[in-house]
Amino acid sequence: MSAAAIIPHDMEPHPVTGMYNGKFGIWLFLASEIMLFGALFSTYVLLRMGAEDGMWPKHGAEILNVPLATFNTVVLITSSVTMVLSWAALKMGDVAKGQRFLGITFLLAGTFLVVKYFEYKEKFHHFEVFLNEPMAVEGYQEPLKGIRGHFTADSPKLEADAKTGAYAIPEYVIIEPDAPHGTHEHPKPVRIESAQVKRISNFGPRHSNFLATYFTLTGLHGLHIVGGMVVILYFLLTGSTFAKKNHEKYVNRIECTGLYWHFVDLVWIFLFPVLYLL
Amino acid sequence: MSLKAFHVFFVAVCMVFAMGMGFWGIRDFRESGMNQSLYLGVGAFAACVVLGVYGVWFLKKLRHFSYV
CATH class of the missing domain: 1.20.120.80 (Cytochrome c oxidase, subunit III, four-helix bundle)
Incomplete structure (x- = not known):
C-alpha cells in the first residue's frame, strides 16, 4: 500500500449514502x-x-438588547x-x-x-440591587423587589470576592434605575442603605x-x-x-x-x- | 441534502421567524407604546417579503444544481 492512501468516494457519491463521504460526515x-x-x-x-x-423575566427584552x-x-x-x-x-x-x-x-x-x-x-456593567423589602421607585407603578440600573459616580466602588465572585455589600449604594419598560426617562438616582440590600449582582451568569x-x-x-x-x-x-x-x-x-x-x-x-x- | 436544499430550508425558516417577529413587534408596540417595537415589527414583515423574493431568485439562479 502506498504512503498516500486514496480515500474512496472523496468526490463522487457513495453508492449507499448517495453523497460523497465528506458531506455524509x-x-x-x-x-x-x-x-x-x-x-x-x-x-x-x-x-x-x-x-x-418573579424569578424569570416576562420576556428577555426586559433585560436584553x-x-x-x-x-x-x-x-x-x-x-x-x-x-x-x-x-x-x-x-x-x-x-x-x-x-x-x-x-x-x-x-x-x-x-x-x-x-x-x-x-x-x-451586561457586566449593568447591575441589580436585590432588596429585603420592596421599595417604591419613581415612574414604576408597583414597589420593586430589585432595582436595576447603573451605579452613579459617587456610589462606593464594589468589591468582588476573589473566590466566589460575589459582590460585598458596601455601607450604601447610589443607583440610577433603568427607565420603566416602554419609556425612555430614567427615574432620579436612589440611595440604598446596606440594611435594605439582600444581594448585589451585575447581569452576568450568576445573576439568575x-x-x-x-x-x-x-x-x-x-x-x-x-x-x-x-x-x-x-x-x-x-x-x-x-x-x-x-x-x-x-x-x-x-x-x-x-x-x-x-x-x-x-x-x-x-x-x-x-x-x-x- | 446539498447546500442548495439546506439553504432553501434556511430561507423558509427565516421567513417564518421574520413573520413571528413582525407580530411580536406589533403586539409589543400595542402593550408598551414603544415606537422602536413598531419599527422592528414593520421591518421584520418587510424582511419576510425580501427573503421570499430572494428565495425565488435563488431557486432560479441555481435551478441546475442538485438537491442531493
Missing part, C-alpha cells in the same frame, strides 16, 4: 450538534417552566447568503468570485462577534437562571462562530492553490463548510426569539 456531525443544542434548549424550557413567580440582536440576526442571515453564493460561484468555475464571497462571510462573522462583545460588556442559560447558549453559539471563522480563514488563505490542484474537491470542502455555517446560523434563528422575544 458533516451531516453526522450536525446530527450530534442538534443533540447538544437540543439538550440545552430542553434545559431552558424546564428551568423556565419550573421558575417561581433586542435592536442589537436584530442587527446581529440580519448579519448572520446575510452571511449565509454570501456563503452559498461563494459555493455557487466556485461550482460555476469562478474561483475569484467565490473567494470574494467567502471573504465577505468571514467579515460578517467577525461583525457578529464584535457586536456580541459589546452586548456582553454592557435566565442569564446563566443566556450566557451558556449564546456563549456556545459564539464558540461555533469562532470555529467556523477558523475554517473559512483557512480556505481564504489556501483556497486559490487548493482550487488549482483539485477544483471539485475544493468545491466540496466549501459545501461542507457552508452546511456547517447554515446550521450555526439556524441555531441563532431559534435562539433569538427564545431568549429575546418570548
Whole structure:
C-alpha cells in the first residue's frame, strides 16, 4: 500500500449514502450538534417552566438588547447568503468570485462577534440591587423587589470576592434605575442603605437562571462562530492553490463548510426569539 | 441534502421567524407604546417579503444544481 492512501468516494457519491463521504460526515456531525443544542434548549424550557413567580423575566427584552440582536440576526442571515453564493460561484468555475464571497462571510462573522462583545460588556456593567423589602421607585407603578440600573459616580466602588465572585455589600449604594419598560426617562438616582440590600449582582451568569442559560447558549453559539471563522480563514488563505490542484474537491470542502455555517446560523434563528422575544 | 436544499430550508425558516417577529413587534408596540417595537415589527414583515423574493431568485439562479 502506498504512503498516500486514496480515500474512496472523496468526490463522487457513495453508492449507499448517495453523497460523497465528506458531506455524509458533516451531516453526522450536525446530527450530534442538534443533540447538544437540543439538550440545552430542553434545559431552558424546564428551568423556565419550573421558575417561581418573579424569578424569570416576562420576556428577555426586559433585560436584553433586542435592536442589537436584530442587527446581529440580519448579519448572520446575510452571511449565509454570501456563503452559498461563494459555493455557487466556485461550482460555476469562478474561483475569484467565490473567494470574494467567502471573504465577505468571514467579515460578517467577525461583525457578529464584535457586536456580541459589546452586548456582553454592557451586561457586566449593568447591575441589580436585590432588596429585603420592596421599595417604591419613581415612574414604576408597583414597589420593586430589585432595582436595576447603573451605579452613579459617587456610589462606593464594589468589591468582588476573589473566590466566589460575589459582590460585598458596601455601607450604601447610589443607583440610577433603568427607565420603566416602554419609556425612555430614567427615574432620579436612589440611595440604598446596606440594611435594605439582600444581594448585589451585575447581569452576568450568576445573576439568575435566565442569564446563566443566556450566557451558556449564546456563549456556545459564539464558540461555533469562532470555529467556523477558523475554517473559512483557512480556505481564504489556501483556497486559490487548493482550487488549482483539485477544483471539485475544493468545491466540496466549501459545501461542507457552508452546511456547517447554515446550521450555526439556524441555531441563532431559534435562539433569538427564545431568549429575546418570548 | 446539498447546500442548495439546506439553504432553501434556511430561507423558509427565516421567513417564518421574520413573520413571528413582525407580530411580536406589533403586539409589543400595542402593550408598551414603544415606537422602536413598531419599527422592528414593520421591518421584520418587510424582511419576510425580501427573503421570499430572494428565495425565488435563488431557486432560479441555481435551478441546475442538485438537491442531493
